Amino acid sequence: MLNILKEYLLDMEIKGRSNTTVTTHKYTVNAFCSWYGGDLNNIDTFTIKQYIKFCMKTVKPSTINKKIATLKVFFNWCSRRNTY
Numbered sequence: 003m004l005n006i007l008k009e010y011l012l013d014m015e016i017k018g019r020s021n022t023t024v025t026t027h028k029y030t031v032n033a034f035c036s037w038y039g040g041d042l043n044n045i046d047t048f049t050i051k052q053y054i055k056f057c058m059k060t061v062k063p064s065t066i067n068k069k070i071a072t073l074k075v076f077f078n079w080c081s082r083r084n085t086y
Contacts, residue, residue, distance in 0.1 A: 007031055009044040010079055
């Protein structure tokens with residue numbers, strides 16, 4: 003997972019994303035992976051919904067929306083590369 007995340011973040015930097023955006027994506031994807039703790043090949047919509055419910059306990063709806071958007075970008079990136 004670490005190498006995939008590094009490649010993803012490098013790709014974002016090459017595309018000219020701001021340091022703040024790259025840092026936010028790094029934090030968000032790491033937080034999700036730490037929460038999930040399993041094989042990313044097994045992630046489905048139910049897993050994402052469980053994570054959202056988990057996040058609802060501690061963060062505002064606007065933050066949850068940002069997390070969802072970030073994870074969507076990450077998993078779409080992985081899908082385009084047949085990573086997961």
